[in-house]
Amino acid sequence: MIDYKDYITIEPGKRSGKPCIRRLRVTVYDILNMLADGMTYQEIIDDFPKITNDDILACLAFAADREHKAVILSA
Numbered sequence: 001m002i003d004y005k006d007y008i009t010i011e012p013g014k015r016s017g018k019p020c021i022r023r024l025r026v027t028v029y030d031i032l033n034m035l036a037d038g039m040t041y042q043e044i045i046d047d048f049p050k051i052t053n054d055d056i057l058a059c060l061a062f063a064a065d066r067e068h069k070a071v072i073l074s075a
Contacts, residue, residue, distance in 0.1 A: 002054055002057045004058040004059070004062040006058070007021060007022055007054065007058035007059075008028060008058055008062050009021075011023070015027050022055065024050055024051075028059045028062050028063065031044065031051070031056055032059060034047075035056070041056050044056060
């Protein structure tokens with residue numbers, strides 16, 4: 001499993017502090033939204049050549065971890 005902490009960065013002055021991929025200006029939300037719109041990993045990588053398969057997997061792992069923590073906190 002990918003350790004998203006190696007890929008996802010949060011910087012207050014970049015993209016309003018939203019979680020980004022490796023200090024790039026591409027947010028986790030951007031990637032998740034592209035996947036939800038039906039884009040394949042390869043289509044995302046073609047549009048953003050600095051993004052890798054592992055970056056996309058890290059976004060999914062980050063979202064899963066956030067969801068898991070939200071469920072635990074609400075319990």
